Each structure stands twice: as structure tokens, then as C-alpha cells.
Amino acid sequence: MNLALFAPEIILAVLAVLVIILDLFIQRKGWLAALSIVGLLISAGFAVGLWNETPRTIFNSMLAVDNYAVFFKILFSGIAILVILASKDYVSRFPRFQGEYYALILLSALGMMLMASTTELISLFVSLELVNLSLYSLVGFLKDAKSTEASLKYLLLSAVASAVLLFGMALVYGFTGYTQLGDIAVAIQSTLPASDPNVLTNPALFLGLILMIAGFGFKIAMVPFHMWVPDVYEGAPTPITAYLSVGSKAAGFAIILRVFYSAFILPGSLSLDWGMVLAVLAAVTMTAGNIIAIQQNNIKRMLGYSSIAQAGYVMVGLATVGLAPAAATAGQSGLLFFLLSYSFTNLGAFFAIIAISNKVSSDQINDFAGMGKRSPLMALALTLCLISLIGLPPASGFVAKFYIFSSAVQNNLLWLVIIAVINSVISAYYYLRVVKVMWMNEPAAADSVEASGALKIALLLSCLGVLLFGIAPGIAMHFTSLAKMLGL
């Protein structure tokens, strides 16, 4: 086997161990952050080298090396780099273990990369747990009451979700006898009645599917499996909240799309079934997320519910993939572009919040009053990200919604798109509330918000991404439309 195909993951694994070891000797922990960023860049560089290589599987068809996986690997490295940059202003709050903090971020990024490339149920579960275990500890890193509670809540609920997922996978395995996604697809097709090869009526397989949707649904914070989100988002260190809301969510979508697209796309009736289930759940998710977000006073909780609503929009893309003819890839490309745009937007929003919250020592929306006067640029950056979350131009959220909804309309989901666009209007209300507080209310103090250079760079990069994908999305869309999955 060609080791270069696995290089991004190897580098990250080695890097994480290296960071833990060096932590013993290095006093200035900033070097560890720098080392992690350099390592992530190298890893991303190797991933870029794999772009447009012949798609193939490695490790006895356990992992796929295709453009789809490479796209996510680059995305996850980028997210991890930005999160580490933005952590600079936050790590001083940790009493100990700063080195481990970076190592855990690297390990979870490794897990996410594996999630994006796995094509087999057991390795899927292992990579998922690698992500989860790293995140449990990261969420509890502050060691205060809220952070610990969040961590415990996340651990317990996540464990239940994993159990549900495992049960679903066991049923699928029991029905087909395979754990490899491509073999599952073949096994399902071979059991179809010859008289009507498009109909499948096996209750056990359906139950397995539903349980898998539920288990994954926890990861992407789909309603009704979203209960953990507000508490965990509120209690976790803010950079980790950003990481959770973006990285872990994108990884969840990556794996759902891979599993359902590879294993359950045929027969047609099966994908129509899960497509419709996801369409209905998408409608419920975005509506619930948006409506509950209106009442929130804590900005991290508000963004928690907002991220639930955003997951609902992405699920429109998932449903589209289910309902589309197998050859159509516009739905998938729309979903990837939305995830890309959402990642930059949400990271930008959280980075601005880190800086502002550090200054005012509060996450309450009302304490953001007058930021437009105190730190116009910081407030402008947060405003831009919120506008992008609403889906207004010139930010990337606008194009992303247009793109994902346009393929939904093409697959008879006009009803869902109408619900989604009305939801965008509802969301404008609570996003603009933050904008209003920042620009119209009187500031409590006059001094401006200071932030480290690293955080500023992370914020700047995010905002540039938001603007670039909003004004000239063609290049990014070119890549998302090439990020096809390997046919198994």
C-alpha cells in the first residue's frame, strides 16, 4: 500500500503524540500551538496532493481516498488551524494542561478526517468515538461547574446516541451480513424480489436505518436529538464551542452522506424513504431551532440553537441527495458548499464573541451593548457573520442557501424550500437583535476590545472567507462539484 495515501492522518497522529511529549519540556506553550498549526498545514498539504488522484480504497476497503474525503480533510485542517489560532486568548484561563488542549484538538481533527473517509461500519464507529472522546475532555477543560456539567451531559447523551447508532448498525449487519458499505448495497439489491426490484419491505432494515439516522442525528444536532446543544455550547470553552458547532457537525454530515449514499441509495424506494424522512426532520429541525433561539439571552446558547437551525438547512441538501436520481450530484455539491460557507461564518462569529466576551466577562447579549462604538471593526466582523447566517448578501450564506435550495427545488422539494426561506425570516429577528444591541445601545464603558494578533488573524481569515464565498463563489463551487464520492 502506498503510504502517501494515508499521510495526512499519520502526520496528525504523530503530531498529537509529539505535542504531548514536548509539553513536558517546553515552558512557553505558544510554541506548541505554532507546532500544531505547522503540522496541520503539512497534513493539509499532503491532502491537497491527493486531490484528483484516482479514487481508491485502502486497508482492505476500510478507508476511501477520493475527492470527497480529501475535501473534508482540507476543511477539517483549516477549521482546526483557525480554532487553535483563536484559542490564544483563551488558554490562559486553563489552570493546567495547555499542551494536552492542543493535542486533543489534533486528535479530534484526526477522528474527523477518518470519519470523512471511512467506508466501513466498524472503522466508522471507531473514528466517531475518537472524535467524541477528545471532545468530552475539551468541553470540560475549564473545570468550573458549568464546564464540567456540560462535559458530563455531553458524555452521557453521546454515549446513548452511540448505543443507538450501534444497534442500528447491528441490525443492518444482521440483515446483510456485511459491514463494508459497498457490500451492504450489493446485499440489499440481491435480496430484492425480481418481480419488482424497486420495492423493499424489510422492517428490520428500516428499523436499522431509522436508528442510524437517530444516532447520527445526535452528532449534527438534529431535532429531536438536539437537547444537549445549548448546555454544552454554553458551558464549553468558547473556542471549543466554535469547534463543536462547525467541525463536529461537518464531520457528522460527511459520514451521513457517505453511509446513505454508498449503502442505501438503491433501490430507489429506499433512498426516497430516507430522503423523505430527512426532509421532514429538516423542516422540524430548522423551525424548532429558530423559534427557540428567539428567546435566548446568552449569545452562546443563541448560537447553539442557531446552529441547530443551520443543520436543518444542510439537511435540505441531504434530503435532496436522497430524492435525486443517483447520478445527480448538484445536491451534494450544494451541501458541501453550504458546510464550507457555514464553517467560515460560524467560526468568525464565535471568534468575535471570544474577543468581546473576554473584555466584558459575560456571554449575555445585553452586555455587548455599544460594541459598535467601542470596537467598530470587531462589531463589523460579528455583524458580517450574523448577516451571513441570516443568508443576506454580500455574505456567503446568501449564495450557499441559494445553491442548496436550488437543487432542492429541482427534486420536488419546493414545499421544504418555502418552509426554509420563511425560517430565514424568523432567524433575522434574533440575529439582528445582537446587531441592534451592538450598534444602537449605549456602551457601558468606553475602552475598546483588545485581542491577540492570532485571534485577529483567525477572525480576518474567516471574514475574508465569508466575503469571498459570497461575492465570487464560483471557484469554491468548482471544487465542491468535483468532490465526488468513490462508487463502491
Added chain:
Amino acid sequence: MGYLSAIVFLPVIGAILIALIPGLGERIIKRLAAVFTFIPLALTVYLFVIFQRGQGFNGALQFEVNLSWIPQINAFYHLGVDGISLPLVLLMAILGFLVVLISWKVHLRVREYFAWLLLLETSILGVFASLDLLLFFLFWEIEVIPMYFLISIWGTGRREYSAIKYVIYTLFGSAFMLAGILALYFTTGSLDMIEIARTIGSISTAIPLTAIFFLLIIGFAIKLPVFPLHTWLPDAHTDAPTAVSVILAGALLKMGGYGIIRICVSIFPQVAKTFAPLFIILAVIGILYGAALTLRQTDLKRLIAYSSVSHMGYVLLGIFALSQVSLVGASLQMFSHGLVTGLLFAMAGLVMHNAEERNLLYLGGLAKQTPLIALVFSIAGLASLGLPLTSGFIAEFLVFVGSFSSTTVAGIKIYTLLAAFGVVLAAGYILWMIQRVFFGPVQEKFNGVKDADNLEKVYMFIFVGLILLVGIYPAVLTDVFNSGILPVAQIFLH
């Protein structure tokens, strides 16, 4: 990239400069804003002069730019103007420059104010100049953000409520519009308005055209506004700062009328014809109900705001009468209303600023203290009620003549007669307003009130000059409108 790109994007370049260059003084910011709105105005006037008129150019797009923008969804950076849109671009360019002058006395957070104002101008110009639906929608949506800030920071009264009401209404309308655009894109595979209008007749559609038509028109109807979707308008107009009221009444409402002509009527002529009676009835209700509400207002700005509801009813009537004359009348009414109501709001702002009073119950006798304001206000008022020699007359006259003689819609004669009654009501509320503000016993408390200063005289006379020019020699505009309207009107002739 062409003249149109320069016209559309110069204001936003000005906005970025104003927002980002540190240490600019108030005077420099205002001058920068004036420069970055004057150049687009000059360029637009130049385009208006060299615009090709005449037989061979009916419906022809001129000054086109067409570049690939997002190839994956077939979206183009496609700008261009024809006879319908060029006068509206001109209107916005004129107002864009004049509102900078009108805003000269703003002293609160000047930098942000002018940045938002210029961004607003770019977005409205972009709406009128775009020929690609996604680009059109992009500009349409951008407009919300500056409006939100302008109303809620520099407004008066219940400004935050009015601002969010405006935003929610607009976004609600554009949400449906987005669904409509997506449905249209799915049906035709194109986002080019002109191409869609040409090809849609020959395409069998999966989604009924009627459904797409109504998805789209909700957004336009909210903006115009059409009764019963007008309730955001009085609040937004009343609480907005003067210059924003001028743009809102002068140019923003026209985005709705323009959208209906350019998209709903041009792309869906059959649906428009089928449902024309519905919209004509709504227009008549809007005209009469709006006028009746106007009569009982006691707040100067609110009164003018409600009169807009009534006046936009004429636009809707003219459009859905679907005859050539009525469509030209509707377009001219949009232009005329932009100038006339723009001037009315500017003058109302002047009265409020100088006399520090906006309630009609306490105003009165100002003609003595501020003769010039009284004169110009009266001219604007008379133009608003449609006095001959002013632009208001010729526009409403064309709407009525065109609608009355239209053969496309049954029963139009009765509706037109009913609508004409709105003119009587307009005479009532306008004259009554002028009387209550400027005549009656002279009040001591207004003795020190200043009349217009030099800068104010400049923009007043530009407004008045334009209103009279269009009133006396309407062909300067109707020739251009006609060349754009003719191809649309011809669809309905057979």
C-alpha cells in the same frame, strides 16, 4: 466593465472609503459622499442622452455587460438597461446625489451614516440595472441592511420598532421571491430575465406558472406596496430620517413596480392577464383607502407616507390595465412620484428641522416666516395632486386614459372612474395639509424660524425644475419609457 458597472459600484466604493479611511473629518466625509454620488449621476445623464431611441431600438438592451459569475448555477454578472429601467436608474442617481445634500445637517455618527447611505444607493441602482435574477435578488436583499441601520439609528419616534418591522416585512416578501426565482430557474434552467421571458412560452413546466407568479409578486407587492401589505410603510416613512424617507418613497418603492413590470408581467403575460382584475381591485382599494387614511393624519410625515400608498395604487392600476398607454403612465407615475414625494419629504424634513414641530395641530401660519419653503412645498403638493404643468398631472392622466381605454381587462372603465375619485381626495388632503402648515394665523412661537439656506435652495430648485420639465415636456421621458414598454404591451394586443 462599462458605464453601468461604474454607476452601480461607485457609491459603494465611496462607502468603503468613508468607512475605512481613519481620521476623516465630517466635512471631508460629506464631500466624498457628494463626489461619489455626483459622478454616477453625471454618467447616468450621459447614458440617458446617448441612449438610442426610435423604431429600431424598441425593447433593445443597451450598455450591456455580460460576464460569467457563478458558472455552476448558470448565473451571470449581467447588467443592462432598456427604456423601462434607464429612467429609474436616472431617478435613483438624481435622488442619490440630492439626499447627500439633504443630509448635510446630519451630525450624528456621520461616517457610518454616509457609508450606509451610499451602500443603499448601490443596491437600488443594482436592482434597476440587473438582468440576471440572482444578481437582481442579491441587490434586492442588500438594501435591507442599510435601511435597518439608517432607520433605527438616525430615525425618530419608535424607530427600532419601525426598522425591524420594515426588515421582517421585506425579508418575508423576498423569502417567497427567492422560492419563486428558484422555481423559475428549475423550470427554465436560466437566470437571465430576458431569455426566460423569451423562452418560457415554449416550455412545459413542472411547477404551475401561476404558483411561480404569485411567489414572485408577493415580494414586489410588499415593496410597492399593494393593499393589504402596506402597513409597514407609514411606520418606516414616519420614523426614518428625512433623507431616507426621500429615498424610500422616491426610489425604493419603485423597485416593486419595476419588478412587477419586468418580471411578473413580462415573463408571465397570460397569468398577469388572468389575474389582472384581482390586482386592479386591490389597486382601487389602495387608492381610495390610502387617500381616506391620509385625510385623517395629523403627523406631517405620516400624512405624506399614506399619500404614497394611494399614489402607488395608480402605478398598480396602470400596470394591470395592461395597455401600452397605461403602462407608460404607470412608469411615468413612478418617476414623477419619486421626484414629487421626494421633494415633499425633503420639505417636511425642513419644516420639522427648522420649526421643530411636525404635528399639524400645532403648525400654522408658516408662510409668513418661511415664504420660500411654503412656495416650494406648495408646488410639490400641487404636483402631488396632479395639477397640469407638473409631472404628476401627465403621469396620472396617462394612467387614467390608458386604463379607461384598455381592452384587455373587462370592466376596467368602472374601476378607472372609481380610481379617478382618488384625485379628488388627493386635492383634499394636500390642500388641507398646506393650509394647516403654512396659512392661518401667524404664530408667535415660530417667529425665529429660518427659511431655506443656500444649500437647501439648490436641491429645492433642482427638484422643482425637474418636476416642471417633465410636466411641460413629458416626451423627454415618455419616448424612453415607450421604447421599453412597447414590446411588453404588444404581447397583450392579440
